[in-house]
Amino acid sequence: xxxxxxxxxxxxxxxxxxxxxxxxxxxxxxxxxxxxxxxxxxxxxxxxxxxxxxxxxxxxxxxxxxxxxxxxxxxxxxxxxxxxxxxxxxxxxxxxxxxxxxxxxxxxxxxxxxxxxxxxxxxxxxxxxxxxxxxxxxxxxxxxxxxxxxxxxxxxxxxxxxxxxxxxxxxxxxxxxxxxxxxxxxxxxxxxxxxxxxxxxxxxxxxxxxxxxxxxxxxxxxxxxxxxxxxxxxxxxxxxxxxxxxxxxxxxxxxxxxxxxxxxxxxxxxxxxxxxxxxxxxxxxxxxxxxxxxxxxxxxxxxxxxxxxxxxxxxxxxxxxxxxxxxxxxxxxxxxxxxxxxxxxxxxxxxxxxxxxxxxxx
Amino acid sequence: xxxxxxxxxxxxxxxxxxxxxxxxxxxxxxxxxxxxxxxxxxxxxxxxxxxxxxxxxxxxxxxxxxxxxxxxxxxxxxxxxxxxxxxxxxxxxxxxxxxxxxxxxxxxxxxxxxxxxxxxxxxxxxxxxxxxxxxxxxxxxxxxxxx
Numbered sequence: 401x402x403x404x405x406x407x408x409x410x411x412x413x414x415x416x417x418x419x420x421x422x423x424x425x426x427x428x429x430x431x432x433x434x435x436x437x438x439x440x441x442x443x444x445x446x447x448x449x450x451x452x453x454x455x456x457x458x459x460x461x462x463x464x465x466x467x468x469x470x471x472x473x474x475x476x477x478x479x480x481x482x483x484x485x486x487x488x489x490x491x492x493x494x495x496x497x498x499x500x501x502x503x504x505x506x507x508x509x510x511x512x513x514x515x516x517x518x519x520x521x522x523x524x525x526x527x528x529x530x531x532x533x534x535x536x537x538x539x540x541x542x543x544x545x546x547x548x549x550x551x552x553x554x555x556x557x558x559x560x561x562x563x564x565x566x567x568x569x570x571x572x573x574x575x576x577x578x579x580x581x582x583x584x585x586x587x588x589x590x591x592x593x594x595x596x597x598x599x600x601x602x603x604x605x606x607x608x609x610x611x612x613x614x615x616x617x618x619x620x621x622x623x624x625x626x627x628x629x630x631x632x633x634x635x636x637x638x639x640x641x642x643x644x645x646x647x648x649x650x651x652x653x654x655x656x657x658x659x660x661x662x663x664x665x666x667x668x669x670x671x672x673x674x675x676x677x678x679x680x681x682x683x684x685x686x687x688x689x690x691x692x693x694x695x696x697x698x699x700x701x702x703x704x705x706x707x708x709x710x711x712x713x714x715x716x717x718x719x720x721x722x723x724x725x726x727x728x729x730x731x732x733x734x735x736x737x738x739x740x741x742x743x744x745x746x747x748x749x750x751x752x753x754x755x756x757x758x759x760x761x762x
Numbered sequence: 763x764x765x766x767x768x769x770x771x772x773x774x775x776x777x778x779x780x781x782x783x784x785x786x787x788x789x790x791x792x793x794x795x796x797x798x799x800x801x802x803x804x805x806x807x808x809x810x811x812x813x814x815x816x817x818x819x820x821x822x823x824x825x826x827x828x829x830x831x832x833x834x835x836x837x838x839x840x841x842x843x844x845x846x847x848x849x850x851x852x853x854x855x856x857x858x859x860x861x862x863x864x865x866x867x868x869x870x871x872x873x874x875x876x877x878x879x880x881x882x883x884x885x886x887x888x889x890x891x892x893x894x895x896x897x898x899x900x901x902x903x904x905x906x907x908x909x
Contacts, residue, residue, distance in 0.1 A: 402867075402870035402871045404828075404829075404832060404871055406829045406832070406833075408832055408833075408871050408872065409832075409833055409836040411836070411839060411840045411843045411872060412840060413844065415807075415837065415840065425829075425830065428827065428829055428830050430822075430824060430826050430827050431824075431826045487814050487815050487817060487834045487835070487836065487837045487838065488817075488830065488833070488834045490836060490837050491817070491832075491833030491834045491835070491836035491837065492830065492833045492834070543821075543822065543827065544822075544827075544830050544834075545820060546771070546815045546816075546817065546818065546819035546820035546822055546834065547819065547820035547821075548771035548772075548775075548814075548815035548819055548820065549771060549775045549776070550771065550775070550812065550813070550814065550815065552775070553775060553811055553812060562820070565820070569821075579821060580824075580826075581821060581822075581823070581824035581826070581827075582821040618892050618895040618896075619894070619895060619896050620892040620893070620894050620895050622892070638859035640859040640862070640863060641859065644859075644862070644863060644866075645866070645877075646862060646866075646877075646879060646880050646881045646884055647859055647862055647863075647881060649880070649881050649883070649884035649887060650881030650882065650883035650884050650887075651883075652883075652884070652887050653881065653882075653883030653884055653885075653886045653887030653890070654883055656886070656887050656890050656892060657883070657886060657890070659892065660890060660892055660893065674859075675859065675860075677821060680820050680821035681821065710856075710857040710858060710859065710862075710881060710882060710883060711857075711858055711859050711860075712770035712771060712772035712773050712819065712857070712858030712859075712860060712861065713772040713819065713820075713858075713860070715770075715772060715773050715777060715779075716772040716773070716776075716777055719777050719778065720776070720777065737781075741779050742883065
């Protein structure tokens with residue numbers, strides 16, 4: 401059993417809604433990004449002098465760009481539906497991890513600077529100045545939200561806490577406070593092509609090894625091509641698939657499915673990453689820059705279809721945003737949806753039998 | 763192997779797979795059922811569009827946030843623990859790199875095994891018999907015939 405320097409929750413037979421324990425997670429904050437990594441993404445390296453003014457200006461910019469953000473900040477009636485829906489609240493018991501508690505961190509600042517009542521009678525409407533204390537809370541609690549959007553399923557107004565948390569991270573990045581993990585990873589994508597910083601030769605090596613393993617196991621020559629021009633499909637998959645367990649077993653599976661379906665395909669060393677952390681930090685510009693790599697690779701390789709591997713948020717970026725983010729995709733085969741998810745079409749074999757033949761479905 | 767399936771948040775909510783609503787829930791399950799003999803879903807309140815996050819999504823998959831990752835995984839791991847006890851589930855399949863990495867790291871904190879998390883296409887890979895592939899069964903048959 402792994403050792404923890406904190407209390408690991410006890411698993412119960414039935415879910416229990418915990419009593420609140422205010423402030424128990426206030427100490428949890430991720431490492432901050434160093435100046436050099438911030439610059440690469442177009443953000444100031446450290447907290448700027450007039451940060452409060454800059455942060456409020458950025459908030460104003462986002463409120464103007466995203467009507468949804470203003471609606472979410474205005475619409476909450478404190479009904480309580482979301483309070484027991486966040487896994488971080490259920491696991492930590494900190495009321496600022498209730499979706500409404502998290503939203504209120506931004507809502508109180510919004511009311512203070514962007515509503516009439518908040519400007520003149522802040523105390524009456526729960527408005528607060530954007531103080532350093534509030535900023536610390538932002539950095540801590542907006543990095544205790546995984547932007548999973550479970551709360552928005554239960555909110556009668558459909559308030560999407562994920563979008564609020566993305567906006568908060570974007571505001572913080574613009575005053576020089578970035579999260580090390582996300583921002584360094586985005587930097588690696590720009591420099592090398594993927595989150596893990598695996599260069600082309602390393603990928604080639606791995607793929608050759610996989611082909612050998614499959615041959616040893618099955619006696620069939622299944623290819624795992626890289627940067628092959630003129631093939632039908634570009635497979636874009638999270639870089640963890642190249643070496644982590646159990647991810648790599650999935651990559652072996654993609655190759656077998658393509659092989660058996662008889663379609664030509666390739667991976668790209670330039671677009672060797674499906675993940676797009678630009679979404680996590682709420683930065684449209686960085687999300688676009690990462691997504692454009694897929695477009696460039698698809699054009700260069702001359703593929704007709706783009707298929708995404710097993711990755712959750714990559715699929716959201718692909719399915720919901722890719723057309724406007726990096727389109728138009730008029731050079732791809734219009735008979736297939738754009739983009740496609742890696743999945744298989746099942747034969748009519750009885751359940752439990754390994755399908756004799758599987759193929760990627762459109 | 764007795765399987766269950768973890769719906770990944772970003773595929774489950776406000777997204778789709780295939781050409782029908784809910785395809786993102788049905789297609790992965792249909793694939794898993796075709797690759798194994800035993801499949802059981804976790805509690806209804808914890809799957810499909812009500813799925814619980816693995817606890818490591820949204821840019822939190824980093825060691826400096828281990829406490830929040832482990833604690834945030836509790837609702838999902840609790841549901842998994844219940845089907846392990848009630849249905850004898852041994853493995854959980856996922857279709858997200860973050861979910862897989864997170865569970866691999868976090869399950870041991872709850873006394874579970876990191877190998878209990880598998881890729882959906884790993885299951886496909888194991889089940890798929892390639893054209894021309896010689897399997898153990900073929901070899902046994904050939905041996906029987908020769909005998």
